[in-house]
Amino acid sequence: MDFGRPMIQTRGIVAKSNIRLVDETHLGDDPLDIQVCRAANEAAKNLLLGNDSTSSSSSLELVDCSLYNEQHLPPARRLIQPDDLVVVFESFNDLNFVYATPNAIFSNRNGHFHHNDFIGKPYGCKIRSKNNEGLGFLYLLRPTPELWARSLPHRTQIVHELDASMIVHYLNLCPDMIVCESGTGSGAMSHAILRSIAPHGKLHTYEFNKMRVEKARKEFEGHGLKHLVEVHHRDVCGKKSLLEAKKKRDSDEKSEEANDETYAASTETSARSDDSDSNNLDTDNNNDNDDDDGMGGFQIGQGVAHAIFLDLPEPWLAIPHAAHTIRPNGNICSYSPCMEQTQRTCAALRQYGFHSVRTVEARLMEYFVDEVEFEAPPTDLPVILTEETASMEKERCTNGGVLPKTDEQNNEEEEEVAVANDHATKKRKVSNKMLCARPFPQMRGHTAFLTFATAGNALRPDPNNQI
Known part of the structure; x- marks a missing residue:
């Protein structure tokens, strides 16, 4: 997709202005020349570096107009190239997609369409079928997150464009942000986030199903978005670690009730050995990004993410990890289809220091x-x-x-x-x-409840250290 292509640099007005620091040593002993040179250098620093009196002397070397080139998004690709993603418009309600591959054939009820006819054609053109006397036709459209959401292969239930637009708006997503998303699913919401944080942002998306992780990675790479996203195979809720902790607590309670010192000591020894083995296993798994250690969390550090989006069946289990990962005053959103899920999520958000909690529901009526x-x-x-x-x-x-x-x-x-x-x-x-x-006589029904909240100013500890 076009927003995933790297930006290009061009010389703008600043780069052509020849503004830079001038060395005073070659001016001689004339005090007027030295005073004018110092005033010019001070004006250059204020113009290019800002009125920052705390800037170090090393940063003064950066006052050179040639370093301030303008960055622009590249112009939209007009012609279809080999291996490009193309959205196929078959009818008003039927959209499909293909990757333009030489000598390949796309077939549907309207006929057979050769990919060789796609390559070199502009987006938006109309292609006739090779059979049926050319009566069948389709349109080749440039891919966007909205069109991709309507044509992608469904691995899970997706976030549609109406909810996606509200999520992007209320999370205040901007270019160059760091965003966490769980779970990845079919990747529809991921593309909407990537368009908002391009060109230098970073999306960390998490999925517990390894098969969906591999497919999502291939899709992002095929769409030219690999440098903007990192797909993690991980359960951010950490259900495995919570279950193990619960079993350990139950075993400790039973050992205390039995009041058998020998049995308690042996149980404690075996538990420690199991913990050491599991820690060694976790260490080995951490060396492989594809393995989930079962501990939960986002594993990118404390106070790193600008925004977090949760699309999980039990989002309240991920709230403690989100409170540790999100920056102060960062925004979080939870996507839940049931009100019972929303209520438990709101209670967890307030418990872990989030404020301005509100839940909205979007309904679409077309005219x-x-x-x-x-x-x-x-x-x-x-x-x-x-x-x-x-x-x-x-x-x-x-x-x-x-x-x-x-x-x-x-x-x-x-x-x-x-x-x-x-x-x-x-x-x-x-x-x-x-x-x-x-x-229209029909209106799209309920999709989900969107719960938004804002993190407080205090940083939260890592819940994994408290288990």
């Missing part, structure tokens, strides 16, 4: 907008009846709704009414087109 032509009511009827008109109306009502008139009057009135009706009809047809909107 069909079109220009509609309709016949407006007539506007040429008298609003106020005169005395003569009122008497004629009274006579008409008395005669059963018919006003007696001569034939000449009737003919004249009929002609006048016909002409007036023609004018009114033409007027109404010309001026009665309006832009109207109506809602």
